[in-house]
Amino acid sequence: MNHRANLLIALIALFFLPTSLHAQFTYVDVTLGNSFMNVYKSGSKKSKYDQTNLQINGLWRFRRNFGVGITASVPIREGGRYYLLTNQSSGLTKHSYDLKGLDLKYYFSESMKIAFNGRIYFGVKNNYYVDGRISMFSTTENLSFIMGGKTYTENNKFNQLAPGFSVGLNPHIGENMYFNLNLAWDFYKYKNHGFKNGNSGIPEAYILPNGSFSELMAFKSPVSDKALSFSFNIGLGYRF
Numbered sequence: 619m620n621h622r623a624n625l626l627i628a629l630i631a632l633f634f635l636p637t638s639l640h641a642q643f644t645y646v647d648v649t650l651g652n653s654f655m656n657v658y659k660s661g662s663k664k665s666k667y668d669q670t671n672l673q674i675n676g677l678w679r680f681r682r683n684f685g686v687g688i689t690a691s692v693p694i695r696e697g698g699r700y701y702l703l704t705n706q707s708s709g710l711t712k713h714s715y716d717l718k719g720l721d722l723k724y725y726f727s728e729s730m731k732i733a734f735n736g737r738i739y740f741g742v743k744n745n746y747y748v749d750g751r752i753s754m755f756s757t758t759e760n761l762s763f764i765m766g767g768k769t770y771t772e773n774n775k776f777n778q779l780a781p782g783f784s785v786g787l788n789p790h791i792g793e794n795m796y797f798n799l800n801l802a803w804d805f806y807k808y809k810n811h812g813f814k815n816g817n818s819g820i821p822e823a824y825i826l827p828n829g830s831f832s833e834l835m836a837f838k839s840p841v842s843d844k845a846l847s848f849s850f851n852i853g854l855g856y857r858f
Contacts, residue, residue, distance in 0.1 A: 642679050645788070647798045647855025649673040651691070655806065655847040657726065658840035663701050665840045667726040667757075670695040673851065675798065683739045689751075691731040700724050702837040722763035722826075731755035733782075745788035745796075753780045753804060759841060761813070765826055772813050774839075780804045782847075788855075798853040803846060811841040 651671045658665040672694050677687030702724060735751035761772040786800025812822040823836045 644858040645677040647675050647853040649853025651851035653849035665701045667698040685737040689733040704837045727758045729756045749784040802849045806845040
């Protein structure tokens with residue numbers, strides 16, 4: 619999938635679509651969102667990715683209770699707490715990355731996201747709504763460390779075509795301004811996950827010193843087949 623081409627087509631559609639539709643109302647808003655996703659979770663062992671993003675939403679309400687729209691979302695902050703699966707019960711976290719002779723970095727990143735959605739409105743005063751959508755983007759698992767003068771890297775990219783939904787409301791401020799408030803859930807899939815360039819004799823595992831070069835510890839990627847992302851979002855918009 620050519621994500622750059624898809625993003626370009628989607629942005630062109632976002633710019634020109636209002637001129638080609640005869641909608642009851644056109645809504646445009648700028649929204650700030652925070653999302654959280656457990657990449658891996660087993661008891662107290664968690665790998666969690668979180669993100670703050672800036673969204674531009676356009677929606678055309680072609681009937682009183684129905685609308686269609688598009689969203690462009692750009693990450694402006696990314697973080698999380700990550701756990702690498704090991705052959706020891708304590709595991710490997712960022713707090714144990716100071717092992718002798720090791721400089722290890724492990725984190726997740728996400729591309730710009732384009733989403734197409736359909737909306738059902740309930741009520742008039744606060745415009746309660748439910749959205750269903752499909753989002754196009756990619757997530758990347760990033761690993762790098764230096765050991766014994768050699769650099770090891772993994773950058774595993776996962777193209778996403780993620781279904782999702784949200785519940786929210788659009789309370790009006792005066793005649794044309796409104797707030798956009800919602801809670802959202804997105805469903806991720808990770809195909810062909812796991813490390814590919816391991817130094818242990820098998821591609822999916824790395825071996826590194828555990829406190830000393832005479833004691834070794836293996837670790838693997840914590841990524842599983844599926845993950846659920848939850849987000850809350852607040853924005854300010856204008857109705858035409």
